[in-house]
Amino acid sequence: AQKVTQAQTEISVVEKEDVTLDCVYETRDTTYYLFWYKQPPSGELVFLIRRNSFDEQNEISGRYSWNFQKSTSSFNFTITASQVVDSAVYFCALSDYNAGNMLTFGGGTRLMVKP
Amino acid sequence: KAGVTQTPRYLIKTRGQQVTLSCSPISGHRSVSWYQQTPGQGLQFLFEYFSETQRNKGNFPGRFSGRQFSNSRSEMNVSTLELGDSALYLCASSLAPGGSNTQYFGPGTRLTVL
Numbered sequence: 328a329q330k331v332t333q334a335q336t337e338i339s340v341v342e343k344e345d346v347t348l349d350c351v352y353e354t355r356d357t358t359y360y361l362f363w364y365k366q367p368p369s370g371e372l373v374f375l376i377r378r379n380s381f382d383e384q385n386e387i388s389g390r391y392s393w394n395f396q397k398s399t400s401s402f403n404f405t406i407t408a409s410q411v412v413d414s415a416v417y418f419c420a421l422s423d424y425n426a427g428n429m430l431t432f433g434g435g436t437r438l439m440v441k442p
Numbered sequence: 443k444a445g446v447t448q449t450p451r452y453l454i455k456t457r458g459q460q461v462t463l464s465c466s467p468i469s470g471h472r473s474v475s476w477y478q479q480t481p482g483q484g485l486q487f488l489f490e491y492f493s494e495t496q497r498n499k500g501n502f503p504g505r506f507s508g509r510q511f512s513n514s515r516s517e518m519n520v521s522t523l524e525l526g527d528s529a530l531y532l533c534a535s536s537l538a539p540g541g542s543n544t545q546y547f548g549p550g551t552r553l554t555v556l
Binding site for chain 1: 473475477484485486487490497498500530532534536539540541542543544545546547548549550552
């Protein structure tokens with residue numbers, strides 16, 4: 328069975344601070360995909376990144392970076408120099424190769440960035 | 443390119459009624475999935491359609507059903523509404539099924555059952 332755990336339910340930081348959102352996953356499959364989505368107050372889930380299980384390279388996109396470690400089943404997300412516009416709920420999700428489009432989501436982390 | 447659109451955006455119904463929600467995928471996307479989001483259960487997978495066929499279904503009662511049309515547009519239906527069906531219903535589209543295809547989400551339909 329698939330499971331995604333985001334232990335941090337809420338994080339509050341002051342603008343310009345760096346913040347890391349944790350994600351730990353469980354799956355029996357050797358081929359799987361990991362995702363991060365952002366949900367602003369408007370409700371729409373905005374895609375941020377997809378990683379497959381064979382690609383453990385870390386990725387950086389502007390102020391965002393992701394650290395994928397299969398050894399610890401973690402896929403953590405770091406925002407550098409946070410901004411107020413980063414305030415949102417962030418979801419980590421997992422899709423097994425044989426699960427079609429079914430995404431298993433973590434409970435989400437609410438990030439509040441204060442000016 | 444236009445994103446995923448969902449109609450209506452807000453809906454208020456009473457217990458026992460039924461409701462139909464609509465989703466238009468991104469142009470060229472043939473796979474559509476539906477998710478329910480509630481404060482208590484979080485985001486849960488409802489079902490997935492590709493080429494007008496349901497390929498996968500989550501753990502929801504038979505009151506929840508859906509379909510996909512030849513133009514890839516999809517509808518979901520909830521019959522005999524219960525208070526617990528109040529939720530944000532999100533539709534996502536992708537080029538094809540499978541985790542290698544990223545799902546893009548619409549703005550959702552917020553359903554309130556009174």
